[in-house]
Amino acid sequence: MHFKNRYTQVISAVIFSILLFTTIRLFFYFSYFDYFGDLTFIETLKSFFMGVRVDVALIFTFTSIIWLILLLPFKFTTNKIYRSSLGVLWGAILGGIIFFNIGDILYFGFVNRHLNNELSLIGNDVGILVDMVVDFYLIQTILGTIFYFTIVYFFYKVFGSDIQNKTIRQREWANMLLVIIIAFIGIRGKLDGISFGTSDAFAVNKVSSGNLALNGFFCYYRGGTINCTDHSAIKSDQAVQVVKDNLASEKFEFMDNNFPLMRKLKPTTKNNYNIVIIMIESLSARYLDELAHNNFKVTPTLDKLAHEGQLFTNFYANGQRSQEGITTIYTGLTQPVGFENLGEGLELYNPSYLGEMAHKNGYSTLAMQSSDRGSFRVDKLSALAGFREYYGAEDIERTGEETGQPNYGAWDGNSLRFLSSKLKTIKEPFVSFCFTASTHSPFYSPGKQWEKYPHDVKSENGFLNTLNYVDTQIKEFMEASKKEPWFDNTIFIFTADHANQTKISNEKEVKLENIYLPEFHIPLIIYAPKLIEPKRTDIISSQGDIVPTIIDILGWQNNFTTIGSSLFDESVKNRFAFVKMGSIVGLSDYDGSIFYNFKNLISKKGSISDENQQLLLSIDSAQAHLLKNSKWMKKD
Incomplete structure (x- = not known):
């Protein structure tokens, strides 16, 4: 595996990340195929597309700072150890989010909705939660853990790969501004109004559409709060x-x-x-x-x-x-x-x-x-x-x-x-x-x-x-x-x-x-x-x-x-x-x-x-x- 330059390496990592999240959504869709049966084929496609927007917002939010560090126009950023270490960090972050979302998929089977603020309610029930993970979902936990470390290793290999063109040009400072703008737009999820939130994820006016597009981590991280939930539909x-x-x-x-x-x-x-x-x-x-x-x-x-x-x-x-x-x-x-x-x-x-x-x-x-x-x-x-x-x-x-x-x-x-x-x-x-x-x-x-x-x-x-x-x-x-x-x-x-x-x-x-x-x-x-x-x-x-x-x-x-x-x-x-x-x-x-x-x-x-x-x-x-x-x- 090798890349033309640092930019193609980062872009490839972002694309791999989106494909990874989409794969998890496909797994989610087929795991609850009957639940999503009220969606037509076109509505399903629209919901998947909306899901990509959700994934992009998450990926950009939690990895864009790593892009900036990888793309800084300094010679040391081409060092393989430097880049592969950041690749491990990238993989660890995305792997953690995906591990969370796999747990959310299991949870979905109980309540037909994603996790929201349930984790804040665990309180003294951590022991019970651990027992459930070890007993009720032992196989899924083992497979999820293996998948997590596979993701970390994959991104370690991506950023440890050779870069053909390591030249640092003066114009790359201008490129950094463009990267920051792209990251900002991706994090917000849209150009106008407040940032892309859970209510924006409904491609069609069906609960199943929103559930297909969303995932547990997004709902937990960017779900409604007292400051941003709009309760003013009626004066x-x-x-x-x-x-x-x-x-x-x-x-x-x-x-x-x-x-x-x-x-x-x-x-x-x-x-x-x-x-x-x-x-x-x-x-x-x-x-x-x-x-x-x-x-x-x-x-x-x-x-x-x-x-x-x-x-x-x-x-x-x-x-x-x-x-x-x-x-x-x-x-x-x-x-x-x-x-x-x-x-x-x-x-x-x-x-x-x-x-x-x-x-x-x-x-x-x-x-x-x-x-x-x-x-x-x-x-x-x-x-x-x-x-x-x-x-x-x-x-x-x-x-x-x-x-x-x-x-x-x-x-x-x-x-x-x-x-x-x-x-x-x-x-x-x-x-x-x-x-x-x-x-x-x-x-x-x-x-x-x-x-x-x-x-x-x-x-x-x-x-x-x-x-x-x-x-x-x-x-x-x-x-x-x-x-x-x-x-x-x-x-x-x-x-x-x-x-x-x-x-x-x-x-x-x-x-x-x-x-x-x-x-x-x-x-x-x-x-x-x-x-x-x-x-x-x-x-x-x-x-x-x-x-x-x-x-x-x-x-x-x-x-x-x-x-x-x-x-x-x-x-x-x-x-x-x-x-x-x-x-x-x-x-x-x-x-x-x-x-x-x-x-x-x-x-x-x-x-x-x-x-x-x-x-x-x-x-x-x-x-x-x-x-x-x-x-x-x-x-x-």
């Missing part, structure tokens, strides 16, 4: 009014024009009912036979509770990560794109907190999870939300028949028995929250007695077996609860943090025709046999409705701000589910769904109304405007 005053009109009801009243979405329940009877929230890890609606009729036969307890309680068939998670689900259940707020996570800055905007409202109404509060205390930072989130007691796996004794070691903290059976013991002693009335973990991938088996399907820690069969185990533990928990004096005065809420995105190993699907966001569809069961009549309801709803629902049921007279309504408020005229998918937001109503990538409305399904398309934009604009201007909630 703020107009947006706030649209949202306000859609939240209006006869039960709640808006309290302060300076905090236009802040509401309060109108005077009513106060009920000191207890609340027990069980948030089940990765539970999609399709797994409940009572709801989806897929005959998986692993949720007999939840099916019975759904039949005897109120089952909400069109209930959605507001996000795709555990922390997003917890944030919404704790605050009623769907984290806006580009804003900090709760616990890392979102709390500075003064959201409403479930635990704090409970405390002000004389309630005892308890939160716990099966994972370690700090996993997913639930300890910090629970403290912010006002929960006075908090427990994690470190506090939970092993008391059951489970075998082996769970990937996350404690087996859920031990956790639910621990919760039972705590609810025996906690002062009434109380609000408690429990987050399970045994259905999180990889799906380690707690024991043969719970395996209804051939077990595999990587497949849906493994998930079904762990769900069967969790369902059995919920049965034990409910049987123990029925023996307690507080049972008749308690409302149990069963839901999920987000849907399960494990690849389907069969062709069973939810049969409901009006499910337009299946990747967000989760169950909600409200069970209180002495207090709430059994009912099956198809109203569109989401995790954002849980806080106002609890306020309504209990008759709390607290000010609060959420983008949601009580599920028991029949005066609400418009029902909707507002969701977040990485750096995209979406909305579903009874007739369809649509997404917004902060540039265009995309991936419209069904016949969602024009008014609700405007509502989607208005919710995003109103949330961002009120939060940034400290107008979300009035401080006490």
Whole structure:
């Protein structure tokens, strides 16, 4: 291998880099060929071309300084050791980005989107992440590592190759200016406006187009931030009014024009009912036979509770990560794109907190999870939300028949028995929250007695077996609860943090025709046999409705701000589910769904109304405007 001069060597390295990234994108495309099936051939080509723009922006951003050092018009820059050393650096940087993107491709299979800010949420879960890499993705990790060092070696060879013309001419200083201009344009990705970002990568108005063009590293590095995400699709005053009109009801009243979405329940009877929230890890609606009729036969307890309680068939998670689900259940707020996570800055905007409202109404509060205390930072989130007691796996004794070691903290059976013991002693009335973990991938088996399907820690069969185990533990928990004096005065809420995105190993699907966001569809069961009549309801709803629902049921007279309504408020005229998918937001109503990538409305399904398309934009604009201007909630 040899090159005519230093310029052809650098240009060749850039071309090789682009081809390398394109190869990874081809691998990504064929790995999820069915997902990209909604793209026509021309749309696919356009998306690949847009992907090249994404790759160029990354390559130029992280290697252009190396070009400059390689092309400096000094004699020493022709030295082979000098150039091959910079080649190693080039390869190490690009290899690292590609290694990251290979991990992103694996991650995509779980949530159908790229990595965004998930890495900032690892916290105390590094050990779990390492276990997954070593166990769940060992072969991929080994192959990725080999590929990484192959890339480093390749660029070492490229820049260690002979250069035929080593002459340094005076005019090369002018060439350096041209190189800097080219690098600047490539880094920005376009000539006008702000730099090329994730919202620019949609060649056509389909989510799949953007996902094909983007990659995980670009989304993580150049994804939305509070400073550059444009939330002004609708003027703020107009947006706030649209949202306000859609939240209006006869039960709640808006309290302060300076905090236009802040509401309060109108005077009513106060009920000191207890609340027990069980948030089940990765539970999609399709797994409940009572709801989806897929005959998986692993949720007999939840099916019975759904039949005897109120089952909400069109209930959605507001996000795709555990922390997003917890944030919404704790605050009623769907984290806006580009804003900090709760616990890392979102709390500075003064959201409403479930635990704090409970405390002000004389309630005892308890939160716990099966994972370690700090996993997913639930300890910090629970403290912010006002929960006075908090427990994690470190506090939970092993008391059951489970075998082996769970990937996350404690087996859920031990956790639910621990919760039972705590609810025996906690002062009434109380609000408690429990987050399970045994259905999180990889799906380690707690024991043969719970395996209804051939077990595999990587497949849906493994998930079904762990769900069967969790369902059995919920049965034990409910049987123990029925023996307690507080049972008749308690409302149990069963839901999920987000849907399960494990690849389907069969062709069973939810049969409901009006499910337009299946990747967000989760169950909600409200069970209180002495207090709430059994009912099956198809109203569109989401995790954002849980806080106002609890306020309504209990008759709390607290000010609060959420983008949601009580599920028991029949005066609400418009029902909707507002969701977040990485750096995209979406909305579903009874007739369809649509997404917004902060540039265009995309991936419209069904016949969602024009008014609700405007509502989607208005919710995003109103949330961002009120939060940034400290107008979300009035401080006490």
